[in-house]
Amino acid sequence: MAADTPRRILDAAADEFAERGLAGARVDRIAERAGANKQRIYAYFGSKDQLFDRVVEDRIEQLLDAVPFDAVDLPGYAVRLWEFNLAHPSLVRLLLWHALERPGEQLAHSVSSHERKVAALRAVRGDDGWPADRLLGQVLALVHGVTLAPGPDPEHVRADLHGAVSRLVG
Amino acid sequence: MAADTPRRILDAAADEFAERGLAGARVDRIAERAGANKQRIYAYFGSKDQLFDRVVEDRIEQLLDAVPFDAVDLPGYAVRLWEFNLAHPSLVRLLLWHALERPGEQLAHSVSSHERKVAALRAVRGDDGWPADRLLGQVLALVHGVTLAPGPDPEHVRADLHGAVSRLVG
DNA sequence: AGTAGCCAACTAACTAGTTGGTTTGCCGTT
DNA sequence: AACGGCAAACCAACTAGTTAGTTGGCTACT
Incomplete structure (x- = not known):
């Protein structure tokens, strides 16, 4: 369907990680928030830890631009x-x-x-x-x-x- | 043996929580660090969450005194x-x-x-x-x-x- | 007798990561 | 228009490891 699945996952993960941190975040919850399913997360980002790093880099860039x-x-x-x-x-x-x-x-x-x-x-x-x-x-x-x-x-x-x-x- | 078990637990928990946070901390690790066993933690402090609160209050007091x-x-x-x-x-x-x-x-x-x-x-x-x-x-x-x-x-x-x-x- | 403690096994729930099977839309070929 | 392949995505169950909290039986000191 939508080709922006990685983007939606990043945004949902940013919310989840901001609320609960790396240890407190749940991958299933990120998938639910993104309206996507878990395998897409692992297909695009590999692991919970890697997803966290990508999210932080992504948001830092937004801050520096803004x-x-x-x-x-x-x-x-x-x-x-x-x-x-x-x-x-x-x-x-x-x-x-x-x-x-x-x-x-x-x-x-x-x-x-x-x-x-x-x-x-x-x-x-x-x-x-x-x-x-x-x-x-x-x-x-x-x-x-x-x-x-x-x-x-x-x-x-x-x-x-x-x-x-x-x-x-x- | 030693009557200072609650104190040892508090100190060990402070280290563990400072390193890993509430979600990342492990009760078994706290017990090991304290040289005590898990049941003493639950006997004295009730739950992981309550222990966290007690630790923070305890350390804040130390800071304000110091x-x-x-x-x-x-x-x-x-x-x-x-x-x-x-x-x-x-x-x-x-x-x-x-x-x-x-x-x-x-x-x-x-x-x-x-x-x-x-x-x-x-x-x-x-x-x-x-x-x-x-x-x-x-x-x-x-x-x-x-x-x-x-x-x-x-x-x-x-x-x-x-x-x-x-x-x-x- | 009673209190503080230890050890070890246990339960019940949770969680990261995986797998198999199915659906849907797209694109070039015929 | 019809066909076949292909990649992205969905659903759901599953594995294997972890974890908070519990229980029962034992020791030692007072």
């Missing part, structure tokens, strides 16, 4: 990244599961993307003053932290985050 | 909290697992402790200027973020964290 880095406007970038996280809580959960259940495994996409960000930042700000990698680390730490400990009022959080990054940059 | 809040020296508090996290990575993992596998469940200890912190902060800084809860939120966000995305050099991270919180406070 929130382009802006070395000139770091506070704006931080806010946009936080907003994306706020709008896609299941992606945040998926990345946390990955960090916990695949300890020490770095994702190729995010590593190379990070290197590009540092280079762009250095090009804009020059080599003097704060090292670019440490500045970027502080900005991302703020975004991650704010994402994990969401304040009650998003408007305040947005303003606070923007202000905090502005102070870091200035 | 790192007392200091409303006067927020940068120092932030650094001490980060250092504790750095020295106890398994506790960080345990809390992340708890956040993921028990969504929406707040821990009574940490909620009341948080309220005490906000009150102490308000008492020191007065009601003018930045609201105490938002300031504390920013500080904790920084610590959490730095903990999750550890820079390569701890000395730099320490200095950056101290500086960032100082700028927030000032």
Whole structure:
């Protein structure tokens, strides 16, 4: 029937893994959510573990495409990244599961993307003053932290985050 | 024999849960790590789920005792909290697992402790200027973020964290 | 006698992964 | 239009291993 079966499986698996993690997810449930049957999962992705890896890579790519880095406007970038996280809580959960259940495994996409960000930042700000990698680390730490400990009022959080990054940059 | 069997079980369970999470942990493995046998686990703690809750509560208490809040020296508090996290990575993992596998469940200890912190902060800084809860939120966000995305050099991270919180406070 | 503990086997349910047989739509050939 | 092959997909049962939780019988200390 539909030629998009692998896509449907990936999406269903993303939901299931985001909710329950790798160990808690059930292959039968993924098949049911995808409106497909189990053998298709094993035919396309081999195993539960491989499916998990594919899902995480797939979603990371979507994140990196959706929130382009802006070395000139770091506070704006931080806010946009936080907003994306706020709008896609299941992606945040998926990345946390990955960090916990695949300890020490770095994702190729995010590593190379990070290197590009540092280079762009250095090009804009020059080599003097704060090292670019440490500045970027502080900005991302703020975004991650704010994402994990969401304040009650998003408007305040947005303003606070923007202000905090502005102070870091200035 | 030893009357500290419940304690040994709690410690072994903390290790197992920190490594594998609730869904990934195995009761038999906990018993083996504790040098005890399974029935003692069920006799003392009832079920795997209840054991998980007890472990998390137990460790949260240890954290709150080990790192007392200091409303006067927020940068120092932030650094001490980060250092504790750095020295106890398994506790960080345990809390992340708890956040993921028990969504929406707040821990009574940490909620009341948080309220005490906000009150102490308000008492020191007065009601003018930045609201105490938002300031504390920013500080904790920084610590959490730095903990999750550890820079390569701890000395730099320490200095950056101290500086960032100082700028927030000032 | 009673309490805390150990050992080992057991149950009942669950789960990743497999297999056999069947259906459906597509595409080139006749 | 009719035919034959082919790949994607479905259904359902099955295997084999795992796992939370239980039970019964035994030991040791107090």
